[in-house]
Amino acid sequence: MESITKNRQSLDTLRAMVSRAYGPDEVIPDGEDWVSELGHGWFNVAYRIRLRSGRESVLKIAPPPGVEVMTYEQGAMGIELASLRMIEEQTDVPVPHVDYADQSHELCDADYFFMPYIDGDNLGIVEATLEPAERVAYNESLGALNRKLNSVVGPWFGRLAGPPDPTWRTAFRRMIDDVLSDGERRSVDLGVSYDLVRELIAEAEPSLDAVTEPRFIEWDLWTSNVMIRDGEIVCIIDHERACYGDPLMEAGFTALDLPVFGDPAPFMRGYGWGPLTENEVTRRRLYSLYLILIMIIETDYRGHTDTVQYDWARERMAELLALFGRSR
Structure with missing residues (x-):
């Protein structure tokens, strides 16, 4: 890429x-x-x-x-280095040694x-060639490993590098407001007004008060960041987007809102997370909104020369608006 x-x-x-x-x-x-x-x-x-x-x-x-x-x-590599040390010291999840x-x-x-260098295949690259049962097994294993990562309790809510926030509601609002400000600074068209997005956030954010313990969140744990060999996950890579927050924010849960990301059931079984409560459904939608905002806006910051990702993410934004009971 x-x-x-x-x-x-x-x-x-x-x-x-x-x-x-x-x-x-x-x-x-x-x-x-x-x-x-x-x-x-x-x-x-x-x-x-x-x-x-x-x-x-x-x-x-x-x-x-x-x-x-x-x-x-900003400071993403420092976050990755801190994450790798923490994971290596406090879990048995396989990650690269620095x-x-x-x-x-x-x-x-x-x-x-x-x-x-990790001798193995990137799951995100080879998964289309795997048998359905193999994909299910890997995603169940990924869910179990993700739960181990989330077992690490952080000292505050928000980014590993700070600033620290006392509540998850405050931290997440800071995080998503930063993304919106990034988009406005570059005049990125979301396909929906920034004011409407902020209305959706304000209506749903009381649900975040249910999260009272800051957990280490990998957030970027897609199959493309998973290395496999001989039927096992041998390493998880790319940890620069980690934060302290709500485990429900993890990438493996995204398909609960956006089916294009695949079937979330194997990941959830491996993780041990049952059906979502009403509060969890609301929180999860906020996290999907955060992800799609980033996927739209980052195309400008990365200097993409085509609109493939931008157009795809705009379609997901329309799906999310419907989940929130809104339209453009």
Whole structure:
């Protein structure tokens, strides 16, 4: 996926980064067949690197400082590094170990880190080739792992990097207001007025008061961030959008509102979440609204050269309006 947020570096800079992380003995001095870009990411650039010893690693680089990102994406790599440490220390969910992280901006103009290359298939890429029973099994496993992630209790509500909020209602309102402000700043057409969206939020947000304990929320745990091998999930990647909030916000529940995301039943079985209460239905719709707003607005910030995602997300916005009992 192409995006102006991808901060590509020269071979000389990449060699210097490898040397700093692993030592000069691991650097491949000549040619360029030791490095290749992993192209399916949406935000950061990532390189697959073969070290002199033969082992492989992945280098992930944050966007360049001159590219404006959405408010919730600011400091995203720091959030990912904090998330990886927390998950590794407090759960047994398989995530990449951070080999080396550099936030000095001495070798390149952004944060970066190295992690081992995961030998496996990306579930989001191969799932269409799997048997239905295999897809069900993986999604049940994903639900169970997601519950383990949500078992981590946070110190506040909101983004891992702060600012801290005392209630989930306050935190979520700040998060969704930031997204709306991002859209207004770029005059992004939502297909519906910003005032109407704010009305929907104000009417539904009292439901958020039912959430009283801040839990670690991965939020971006789609199948495209799941690595599999030999019938098992071997790693979960991409943790830069994590926050402390309501587990019902997790991606696996999105299909409860928007059927285009597939069947949520296997994920919910694996997670152990039963039928939603009236309060949970309202909260879940707010979270789907938050997601679709981002999917519409980010197309402008990422410099998309076509309207495929924008048009698709606008259709989902129309579906959500109907769920809220409104029209354009």
